[in-house]
Amino acid sequence: MQYDAIILGGGAAGLFCAAIAGQRGANVLVLEAAEKVGKKILISGGGRCNFTNLGAGPANYLSANPHFAKSALSRYKPRDFIALVEKHDIAWHEKTLGQLFCDGSARQIVDMLLEECATGPGTVTIRCNEEVSGIGHDNGQFTVTTQYDHFTAPALVIATGGPSIPKMGASDFAYRLARQFGLKVVEPRPALVPLTLGGEEVLFRELSGVSAEVEATASKTTFREAALFTHKGLSGPAILQASSYWRHGEPVNIRFLPDAPQGWLTDVKRAEPSLHLRTILARHLPDRLAAVLADQLGISGDLGNVPDKALRAAEERLRSWRFHPNGSEGFAKAEVTAGGISTAELSSQTMEAKNVPGLYAIGEAVDVTGWLGGYNFQWAWASGFACGEALGARSKGLEF
Ligand SMILES: Cc1cc2nc3c(=O)[nH]c(=O)nc-3n(C[C@H](O)[C@H](O)[C@H](O)COP(=O)(O)OP(=O)(O)OC[C@H]3O[C@@H](n4cnc5c(N)ncnc54)[C@H](O)[C@@H]3O)c2cc1C
Numbered sequence: 001m002q003y004d005a006i007i008l009g010g011g012a013a014g015l016f017c018a019a020i021a022g023q024r025g026a027n028v029l030v031l032e033a034a035e036k037v038g039k040k041i042l043i044s045g046g047g048r049c050n051f052t053n054l055g056a057g058p059a060n061y062l063s064a065n066p067h068f069a070k071s072a073l074s075r076y077k078p079r080d081f082i083a084l085v086e087k088h089d090i091a092w093h094e095k096t097l098g099q100l101f102c103d104g105s106a107r108q109i110v111d112m113l114l115e116e117c118a119t120g121p122g123t124v125t126i127r128c129n130e131e132v133s134g135i136g137h138d139n140g141q142f143t144v145t146t147q148y149d150h151f152t153a154p155a156l157v158i159a160t161g162g163p164s165i166p167k168m169g170a171s172d173f174a175y176r177l178a179r180q181f182g183l184k185v186v187e188p189r190p191a192l193v194p195l196t197l198g199g200e201e202v203l204f205r206e207l208s209g210v211s212a213e214v215e216a217t218a219s220k221t222t223f224r225e226a227a228l229f230t231h232k233g234l235s236g237p238a239i240l241q242a243s244s245y246w247r248h249g250e251p252v253n254i255r256f257l258p259d260a261p262q263g264w265l266t267d268v269k270r271a272e273p274s275l276h277l278r279t280i281l282a283r284h285l286p287d288r289l290a291a292v293l294a295d296q297l298g299i300s301g302d303l304g305n306v307p308d309k310a311l312r313a314a315e316e317r318l319r320s321w322r323f324h325p326n327g328s329e330g331f332a333k334a335e336v337t338a339g340g341i342s343t344a345e346l347s348s349q350t351m352e353a354k355n356v357p358g359l360y361a362i363g364e365a366v367d368v369t370g371w372l373g374g375y376n377f378q379w380a381w382a383s384g385f386a387c388g389e390a391l392g393a394r395s396k397g398l399e400f
Pocket of ligand 1: 008009010011012013014031032033034037038039040041043044045046049050051052130131132159160161162164165169170171173334335336362363364365373374375376377378380
């Protein structure tokens with residue numbers, strides 16, 4: 001069969017791109033290394049797939065060029081994906097902060113994508129267990145070699161994701177391929193990942209399992225959500241979000257009790273002078289955390305005996321508690337990879353490489369990384385849509 005395009009990777013971006021290209025008349029082949037498509041979709045959102053976020057916009061993404069994602073995100077919005085989900089009678093709910101999940105199972109999203117791939121008029125052929133071992137490019141044709149076969153097409157889409165969670169088969173294949181074609185790659189790093197604590201801060205590991213609502217700030221970007229202490233350091237949504245902005249050597253600032261007004265500790269001292277700091281903190285924080293914080297602040301005994309100056313200093317410390325992570329739990333635990341194929345190499349309209357006609361890159365492989373909460377899938381859909389439309393136009397010989 002003569003294909004108009006070969007899509008490498010049957011994940012979120014690759015499947016959606018294939019469906020859109022097929023609906024626009026292109027005949028496409030999806031090559032997937034794993035035994036089945038959409039494996040990350042299936043485990044996403046605790047098995048319920050947080051498939052988009054109502055508020056998704058360019059400000060929710062990290063990239064060396066923060067403007068790059070604007071075009072694709074504005075042409076395929078969360079409401080477009082919601083309409084698709086509803087067309088397929090998939091019940092959904094908003095959990096928190098605009099995050100939309102299936103009521104049932106993430107399987108429904110994979111099934112929906114497969115049904116969309118089958119609607120035509122173009123054909124979408126999906127072949128699993130096809131590990132791509134080499135790519136040739138000659139006379140405007142891309143030749144893809146897998147362990148079983150060779151396939152040829154005038155267009156090739158890199159949709160093989162990033163290296164996060166290697167035990168699921170994730171790898172740096174996209175970057176190796178991009179480099180083969182002379183495309184620059186922004187250094188990949190684990191994102192949405194737990195951070196590890198060492199040195200004097202190991203004592204916080206004793207709090208493993210304790211969580212509290214905080215504001216976490218890294219590189220001037222602040223998230224208000226829950227932080228969780230783990231046996232290795234820090235996790236929970238607030239920390240995962242901050243981790244994407246965190247760089248080695250920098251602190252992460254935690255604001256405990258984010259709603260406490262200025263001067264609250266001295267007010268408590270006047271009202272209840274016989275209370276101990278640990279008891280007051282435990283009114284708002286888990287007991288074990290309150291004990292460690294009070295101990296670290298070095299304030300014991302009746303508050304009435306503690307000078308106001310010391311209480312103001314304690315308040316300040318609680319407002320801006322500096323943790324110094326010594327690393328992260330790495331790609332093994334990272335929900336996504338930040339960095340990737342440089343957006344400077346790609347058209348923001350079509351995702352086509354500017355210097356390699358017919359070569360496209362979409363999804364997590366590209367240097368566009370979303371926050372936690374459905375943003376990464378929205379980028380997979382939006383970039384897949386932009387590329388799928390371009391492949392459709394291309395198959396008809398039209399400029400896009
Ligand atoms: C545990 C977990 C939970 C997540 N939950 C959410 C969530 O709820 N909401 C959200 O927005 N995001 C979530 N994410 C992130 C989201 O899964 C990714 O951002 C998204 O899957 C990226 O889509 P993609 O198509 O670019 O890559 P992927 O979905 O990773 O797909 C890439 C595909 O390419 C295949 N492949 C790789 N190399 C080759 C090769 N050499 N030859 C052929 N095929 C190859 C892979 O097997 C894979 O199927 C989660 C991630 C993880 C790890």
